[in-house]
Amino acid sequence: MNRNTIFMYIAVSLVMLVPVPGRLYYGVPVIIVLNLLMVLTTLFSKLMDHLKFFSLKPVCVLLVLVGLTIFSRQLLILYSPVTALTMGFICYMPTIAVLMLGRFFDNRGMHLKTALMGNMREAGLFSIYALVFFLLRDVVGYGTISFPIPSGIFKLELPTIAYFSPFTFWASIPGALVISGGLLAALSFIRKYCGILERSAELQQGETNDN
Numbered sequence: 001m002n003r004n005t006i007f008m009y010i011a012v013s014l015v016m017l018v019p020v021p022g023r024l025y026y027g028v029p030v031i032i033v034l035n036l037l038m039v040l041t042t043l044f045s046k047l048m049d050h051l052k053f054f055s056l057k058p059v060c061v062l063l064v065l066v067g068l069t070i071f072s073r074q075l076l077i078l079y080s081p082v083t084a085l086t087m088g089f090i091c092y093m094p095t096i097a098v099l100m101l102g103r104f105f106d107n108r109g110m111h112l113k114t115a116l117m118g119n120m121r122e123a124g125l126f127s128i129y130a131l132v133f134f135l136l137r138d139v140v141g142y143g144t145i146s147f148p149i150p151s152g153i154f155k156l157e158l159p160t161i162a163y164f165s166p167f168t169f170w171a172s173i174p175g176a177l178v179i180s181g182g183l184l185a186a187l188s189f190i191r192k193y194c195g196i197l198e199r200s201a202e203l204q205q206g207e208t209n210d211n
Contacts, residue, residue, distance in 0.1 A: 006184060006187060006188055006191070008100055008101070009126065009129065009184060009187070010180075010184060011100060012096075012097045012100050012101065012126065013133070013180045013184070014180075015093055015096050015097060015100075016030065016034075016090075016093040016094060016096065016097045016130075017030075017130055017133055017134075017176065017180065018173060018176045018177060018180060019090055019093070019173070020087070020090055020093075020134070021086065021087075021171075022134075022137035022138065022141045022142070022170070022171030022172065022175070022176060023134070023137070023138045023141075023142065023144070023146045023153075023171070024131075024134045024135050024137075024138040024145060024146050024147065025083070025138070025146035025147060025148050025153050025154075025155075026083065026086070026087055026090075026134070026148075027130060027131070027133070027134030027135075027138075028134075028147060028148055029076055029080075029083060029087070029091075029148060030087075030090070030091075030093070030094060030130070031127045031130050031131060031134075033069070033072045033076075033091070033094045034094040034097055034098060034123060034126070034127065034130075035120070035123050035124070035127060036068075036072060037065060037068055037069065037072070037094055037095065037098045038098050038101070038102055038119050038120060038122075038123040039116070039120065040064075040068055041061060041064065041065050041068065041098060041102065041104060042102065042104070042115055042116050042119045042120075043112075043116070044060075044061065044064050045057065045061055045104040045105075045107065045115070046107075046112045046115055046116075048060055048061065049107075049108055049109075054108065057104075057105065058105055061104050061105070062099075065095055065098060065099070066095060069091070069092055069094065069095045072091070072094075073091040073092070076091065079148070079150055080148050080149070080150055080152070082152055082153075083148050083153075097126070098123075101119070101122045101123055101126055102119045102122065102123070103115065103118060103119060129183065129187070132183065133176075133179060133180065133183060136170070136179055136183075137170055137171050137175070137176060137179060138171075139158060140170040140171075141168050141169070141170040141171025141172075141175065142168065142171055143157065143158045143159070144156060144157055144158060145158070
C-alpha cells in the first residue's frame with residue numbers, strides 16, 4: 001500500500017464510512033453494494049471500449065453507475081426496508097467510492113481480465129478495511145455484532161462489553177473519525193514495516209550474490 005492509496009482511503013472513509021451509523025448491520029449492505037457496482041461498472045466500461053465509444057464513455061459510465069446505485073437501493077428496500085430507510089442518502093455513497101477506487105477512464109487497451117482483477121483487488125482490500133472499521137464500531141460502541149435480516153436486525157450480544165456505556169462514543173461520528181485515523185495509522189505503519197523488510201531482503205540477497 002503506497003502513500004497515494006492511504007490518502008485515497010482517507011477520502012473514501014470520510015465520504016462512505018464515517019457517516020454510516022455505527023453498526024456492522026449498516027456496513028454490510030454498503031460493502032456489498034460497493035463490490036457489486038465495481039464489477040458491473042468495470043464490465044460496462046470495457047464494453048464501451050470494445051464499441052469504441054471513447055468520447056461518450058465518461059458520461060455513460062457515470063449514468064450507468066448512478067442507475068445501478070438506485071437499483072441496488074431498491075433491492076435493499078425489498079430485502080430490509082428498515083435498513084434502507086435508516087441509511088437514507090448513505091446508500092448512494094458507494095457511487096463516489098467506486099469512482100475513486102476504480103480505473104474506468106484510463107484503462108483503454110487494457111484486457112478485460114486485467115482491468116477486472118485490478119479494480120476488484122482495490123474494492124476487496126477496501127472492503128476488508130471497511131469490515132474491520134464497522135466491526136470495531138459495533139463491538140466497542142455497542143457490545144454487539146449485528147447483521148441485517150429481512151425482519152430487521154440480528155444482534156449477537158457481547159456481555160463483557162455491552163454494559164460499558166461510555167464506549168458508545170466509538171459508535172458516534174467523532175468516534176468513527178478516531179477509529180478511521182487509528183486504522184489508517186496502522187496501515188501506514190505496516191506499509192513502512194513491509195518496506196523495511198523488503199529492503200533488508202534485497203540487501204541480504206545482494207550480499208549473498210557477492211559472496
